Amino acid sequence: MKQKRNAKFSTLLAIFLGIVCACLPRAGAAMQDKESNEKLLTAVRGADAQTARTLLSEGADANVRDEDGLTALMYAAAYAGVDCVELLLTQGADPNAKSKSDDCFDAGGSNGRFGYGQASA
Numbered sequence: 001m002k003q004k005r006n007a008k009f010s011t012l013l014a015i016f017l018g019i020v021c022a023c024l025p026r027a028g029a030a031m032q033d034k035e036s037n038e039k040l041l042t043a044v045r046g047a048d049a050q051t052a053r054t055l056l057s058e059g060a061d062a063n064v065r066d067e068d069g070l071t072a073l074m075y076a077a078a079y080a081g082v083d084c085v086e087l088l089l090t091q092g093a094d095p096n097a098k099s100k101s102d103d104c105f106d107a108g109g110s111n112g113r114f115g116y117g118q119a120s121a
Contacts, residue, residue, distance in 0.1 A: 069100035
């Protein structure tokens with residue numbers, strides 16, 4: 001009976017360790033993705049289409065959102081212009097995405113981060 005219990009424990013431990021080891025590379029990739037995504041938002045805010053293109057080709061997410069739910073496409077429309085907007089759209093950015101707020105781009109105060117007011121209904 002003790003041998004059966006030890007065998008079960010050993011099997012469960014091996015499965016658990018296998019799962020942990022399989023997930024470790026993904027955790028590292030997720031951290032790298034987060035960094036790439038943050039760099040993408042920064043590039044788009046700075047209207048740097050070339051850096052944005054490079055980051056997207058390296059795996060950054062065209063639908064990345066900041067902490068307020070604002071997407072790279074929203075930033076591109078407000079700050080970067082046509083080049084970044086077209087780039088993000090061709091890379092799969094969702095043109096129908098909405099921020100967490102009911103206000104247009106509202107994340108930075110009563111007038112919104114981009115200076116726009118209440119969305120019209």
